[in-house]
Amino acid sequence: MTKLTAIDEINRLLDDAGKETTNTSMRLPVALRDAAGIAVAQLGAAPSTTALASAALRTTLEAIVMQAALDAHYAEHPEARPSLADLALAAAELDDNPLAQTPELLHQAAEQVGRRHPDANADDVLLWAEALASVA
Amino acid sequence: MKSLIVLDNEAVQAMGSPAHPKHQRVLSLVQVVAQRKRRAAEVALAVPTTVRAQAGWDRTVAAWALANRLRVADEALGRAEANVAAQIRAATGVSVADAHLGAVLQGSKAQRVTVLTSDPGDVAAVAGSRAVTIVRI
Numbered sequence: 412m413t414k415l416t417a418i419d420e421i422n423r424l425l426d427d428a429g430k431e432t433t434n435t436s437m438r439l440p441v442a443l444r445d446a447a448g449i450a451v452a453q454l455g456a457a458p459s460t461t462a463l464a465s466a467a468l469r470t471t472l473e474a475i476v477m478q479a480a481l482d483a484h485y486a487e488h489p490e491a492r493p494s495l496a497d498l499a500l501a502a503a504e505l506d507d508n509p510l511a512q513t514p515e516l517l518h519q520a521a522e523q524v525g526r527r528h529p530d531a532n533a534d535d536v537l538l539w540a541e542a543l544a545s546v547a
Numbered sequence: 548m549k550s551l552i553v554l555d556n557e558a559v560q561a562m563g564s565p566a567h568p569k570h571q572r573v574l575s576l577v578q579v580v581a582q583r584k585r586r587a588a589e590v591a592l593a594v595p596t597t598v599r600a601q602a603g604w605d606r607t608v609a610a611w612a613l614a615n616r617l618r619v620a621d622e623a624l625g626r627a628e629a630n631v632a633a634q635i636r637a638a639t640g641v642s643v644a645d646a647h648l649g650a651v652l653q654g655s656k657a658q659r660v661t662v663l664t665s666d667p668g669d670v671a672a673v674a675g676s677r678a679v680t681i682v683r684i
Contacts, residue, residue: 474584480616493575
């Protein structure tokens with residue numbers, strides 16, 4: 412199975428809204444299971460521990476498959492890959508954050524953060540840009 | 548769902564085609580969504596089906612493979628949405644696709660709704676009293 416085929420198959424399975432369930436053989440740490448139980452019973456985190464675990468797994472899989480699709484696309488079209496500054500601006504715009512009006516500050520923050528933290532993401536840059544703005 | 552991000556016509560076209568001048572711009576927004584999902588943020592991408600049709604996004608066509616892989620959900624024009632869209636269209640004179648977009652915005656239960664669009668004026672017109680963050684692409 413190629414990576415793209417795997418992405419498509421995961422997407423197909425995630426889109427399958429069937430109610431069929433299975434008893435899984437996945438081994439879960441007891442402490443994690445108990446913590447989930449308390450979160451459901453005492454904090455109302457979800458209707459059940461099954462629902463809590465399913466939602467978390469779905470969110471994670473969606474993120475993984477989206478990133479895999481984007482990475483495959485960037486490999487084929489390197490010019491399409493956004494810079495860290497582009498991502499920071501996008502994050503600010505999605506949040507309606509006033510920093511979206513200061514792209515030069517975001518650019519500066521992205522450059523500084525990216526130099527020390529090559530794996531930084533947009534929200535890391537936004538945090539640093541807010542710090543820069545607060546002392547300006 | 549805490550946050551819903553809805554794509555308008557040009558955002559769909561830009562996302563789907565590497566040759567589109569705003570392709571990288573729209574991918575930067577989608578990339579942020581992917582990063583936030585990785586941090587367990589409750590955020591989802593959606594497209595009204597009439598907008599998808601207007602943009603030419605056929606999910607069975609290979610040229611749209613990237614868009615198909617980015618977890619963008621269809622928001623269908625069902626009976627209730629069609630009624631709201633008809634009201635919006637009668638009141639504003641916008642296209643059917645824009646009216647459907649408005650029905651999606653007004654009917655969304657998400658705490659926060661954002662639209663990626665090249666036409667902020669139309670989005671503001673169809674959003675009604677729904678608070679919407681508009682990101683101009």
